[in-house]
Amino acid sequence: QKEVEQNSGPLSVPEGAIASLNCTYSDRGSQSFFWYRQYSGKSPELIMSIYSNGDKEDGRFTAQLNKASQYVSLLIRDSQPSDSATYLCAVRRYNQGGKLIFGQGTELSVKP
């Protein structure tokens, strides 16, 4: 079992729809959770971080964390073609020197 797992996709949604990206992790000692967006050929860009159970909203993005079920998700409302990218989930465990463990990423395609 991989430490951080994501569906590789591609996930295709129509413009204006809600895109839902999911990530599960195996280590219950994980404390911090991050979502990065990576456009093709570019470096990852941090879009959301979440540290406690529940929802965190930032504009069109909502991160959801459920530590009991060991999953974290990212919702993108009113999806736009410019949201088409690969979304990477990253997890940091307690007392691991700041190391992040990345999932393989989910490719999102928003169709006009």
Added chain:
Amino acid sequence: DGGITQSPKYLFRKEGQNVTLSCEQNLNHDAMYWYRQDPGQGLRLIYYSQIVNDFQKGDIAEGYSVSREKKESFPLTVTSAQKNPTAFYLCASSGLAGSSYNEQFFGPGTRLTVL
């Protein structure tokens, strides 16, 4: 203009050569990291450093070396011992070393190709 810079953007290496990738940050971050990304893959940690003059191996350190002589700089050398070095190399930094709440920010990356 604060940020992380990496150079060069593209690098071509012949078999048997060592090459050094540059990473500089002016964010006053304590911790710096090197990752490797292969096509269609997530990021894998090569080395990281939480303070000057100290660094630790990540998950795939074999064939690589680093130094951290200055807070702002964390160069990565890809040695001839690295058997499959063609990849996208990403440098990142974060604020307080050891804090679980630190967010990591990435530089633009260096794409290395072995000829």
